[in-house]
Amino acid sequence: MTLKKQRSKDSPTVRERRTTPAAVAEEILAEKLEDIATILCKSETDRSxxxxxxxxxxxxxxxxxxxxxxxxxxxxxxxxxxxxxxxxxxxxxxxxxxxxxx
Structure with missing residues (x-):
């Protein structure tokens, strides 16, 4: 079964969403948050x-x-x-x- 992505006139494509300023910023933030979580969570108690x-x-x-x-x-x-x-x-x-x- 193939899934077709329905798109309205105003809906951005997947590629367009990745290149919007908000999408780019979110990708950068996600990478930094991964590093921050690693630094802050050295043990189980840190995670709380x-x-x-x-x-x-x-x-x-x-x-x-x-x-x-x-x-x-x-x-x-x-x-x-x-x-x-x-x-x-x-x-x-x-x-x-x-x-x-x-």
């Missing part, structure tokens, strides 16, 4: 916090990038990430990030 630790690393990085790209204006940084300013502020506190330019 893996998700929380990696998520915090990613959030911390995104918050710092957003702050730099917005000249440390929190409302602009929040808009850059597509989140509410109050949510952005709470993330900064939770992640221990201050708003001082480095």
């Amino acid at each position: 916090r893996l998700y929380d630790e990696v998520l915090a690393m990613v959030e911390r990085g995104l918050v710092r990038i957003a702050l730099r790209r917005s000249n440390h204006v929190k409302s602009a940084a929040a808009a850059y990430l597509g989140i509410n300013r109050n949510t952005f502020q709470k993330k900064m506190v939770k992640l221990g990030i201050d708003n001082d330019p480095e």
Whole structure:
């Protein structure tokens, strides 16, 4: 039995999906996450916090990038990430990030 992939006008082909910026970024991230998981999970007990630790690393990085790209204006940084300013502020506190330019 052969499977034919049905495609609508707007649906990208498999090749197009691999070459979109989001797809390329996802491939890069997947490779890096594999390395990070290997480094952080040296034992069974390390694995229980893996998700929380990696998520915090990613959030911390995104918050710092957003702050730099917005000249440390929190409302602009929040808009850059597509989140509410109050949510952005709470993330900064939770992640221990201050708003001082480095």
